[in-house]
Amino acid sequence: MKVLLGISSSIAVFKSIDILRGLLKEGVEVQCVMTKNSAHLISPLTLEIISGKRVIIDLFEKRERSDILHIEITKDADLLLVAPATANIIAKFANGIADDALSTIFLASRSPVLIAPAMHTQMYLHPVTQKNIEKLKSIGVEFIGPYEGELASGERGIGRMAEPEEIVEKAVRMIMKKTLKGKKFLVTAGPTYERIDPVRIITNPSSGKMGYALAEEILRRGGDVILISGPTHLQPPIGADIIMVESTEEMKNEVIKNLEKVDAVIMASAPADFKPKISLSQKAKKESIQYLELERTPDILEEIKERKGKKLVVGFSAETSDVVENAKKKMISKGMDVVVANDVSKKGIGFGSDLNEVIIIDREERILSTGIKRKKEIAKIILDFIEKKLSN
Ligand SMILES: Cc1cc2nc3c(=O)[nH]c(=O)nc-3n(C[C@H](O)[C@H](O)[C@H](O)COP(=O)(O)O)c2cc1C
Known part of the structure; x- marks a missing residue:
């Protein structure tokens, strides 16, 4: 170029x-x-x-x-x-x-x-x-x-x-060559917040950088993007249809609402898995909280599985051991077509960092290891992989 x-x-x-x-x-x-x-x-x-x-x-x-x-x-x-x-x-x-x-x-x-x-x-x-x-x-x-x-x-x-x-x-x-022209993607990014009370939350260290990098790369290749994002400090990619959400429930609802409009879904968000059974509308005095009773938030991938039809579904899998085996199991059980696995026990990459290292696996047992790279570079490799699958 x-x-x-x-x-x-x-x-x-x-x-x-x-x-x-x-x-x-x-x-x-x-x-x-x-x-x-x-x-x-x-x-x-x-x-x-x-x-x-x-x-x-x-x-x-x-x-x-x-x-x-x-x-x-x-x-x-x-x-x-x-x-x-x-x-x-x-x-x-x-x-x-x-x-x-x-x-x-x-x-x-x-x-x-x-x-x-x-x-x-x-x-x-x-x-x-x-x-x-x-x-x-x-x-x-x-x-x-x-x-x-x-x-x-x-x-x-x-x-x-x-x-x-x-x-x-x-x-x-x-x-850039418009290799994704006419293709529409739904991308989720970032963490979600589950409120204990107005000033306390349950969340995780996800920065949203991976999902935003994927959205930007799709736009560069001429595709359309609906980006459903949890709270982040990132500048939204120009040209994406942005939907900001806070909780996992809200993210799930927006994913379901928009699923029909897209050819592929990339779940790059890290939704909180648990929420307090009771969310208080007033700030609680710290002495008044002895313990928190938690309940599971909705599993968004499970919801997609039931409605996916012919859409290509790509999920992320954060693992700390037996990365490939565990990610493969998750891909099958959650009905994904491609899983992007990363070893979150490795220091300096993944959550919050600009760097990442992932292994991309599909149902045909194709396995691609990226090595440590900037998330923008990882996004390109993931999209090259997805592009091939969409054109098959
Ligand atoms: C310090 C300085 C700043 C200038 N800033 C601008 C500017 O921001 N935009 C503009 O159109 N002209 C600006 N000008 C005027 C142009 O430099 C001037 O019209 C010049 O003839 C344009 O030549 P060029 O288009 O070949 O570079 C500035 C001139 C000076 C001396």
Whole structure:
């Protein structure tokens, strides 16, 4: 995957470093193209060192190769991303002016284009800028932001560039193959809370990171996601249909309600297994509680089993011993098609961590071990596995 990252002379230019790093982290090859003016605000050397490639600023500078740079460079690019985009560069794009490297590359380019404008409110709302943006949108150029927020001048208003993470996510989604287009997933994530009283809960250390990573990867591959999430501190993935719940009972109800709409279910949540028999509406004095009487919460996988039909059901199985054997047993007894087993006794991975190590098992006894990886990487491996099953 290759992205041409166009950078123009907005004060938001310092954010292009985070955009560049974010794209590189996703395994994208990035060629930076700067306007001459942007080089007054940020050193091209910084971008050259991070990208490992010479930055293009001037089409006429002496080079070793004799090909026509603006044609060659666009040939194998999957996306032209311009972030930040000034009112000036947007105006040039909209009017076919090609008087520097970036505007010439825009005209020569046949890949999709994503523009992240950044400018003062008055420049953004100027009718000329608005017309230019409309013109570009009408020929299929995509825009992200700008948003309301604090501007470089210290004022508040519309014109603030979208944040680098959002820009990187949108860019990645634009260049990824849409292998899950038309497929709809229900993903559950996070822990659930069972209330003892208004200030005390029964829960577990699940962070929701695995489920959120799976939802994001499905969206990147063009699939649709209903994400049913327990309480987490995570930013919900853009484009997912998010349903926030608190208790296991609520999660179960939402799963049942939405099951009909999807092709596959991934149960990556860690619902609390027990709840207090009585949940108090007033805060209890600690002296008044001697012991807690608990009862089982509903088993969501059991509920799915009865209604699953032809849907692919993927469950997680947290084990501390005989991981593969125990996970297989759980897969069969709960009617899952695939089980993702992890050994939660291993320190530093799994619950709450960014890292995980899982073993993916299906009913045909295919077993895939991932090794220790970031949860985002694990999500890709799980979805590659699921994708193959959905296409069979
Ligand atoms: C410090 C500074 C900050 C600027 N910030 C912006 C900005 O955020 N957005 C914008 O459209 N223009 C901004 N400008 C004006 C542009 O830099 C100016 O229009 C320039 O000619 C655009 O050149 P370029 O599009 O080739 O980079 C800024 C100028 C300066 C000096």
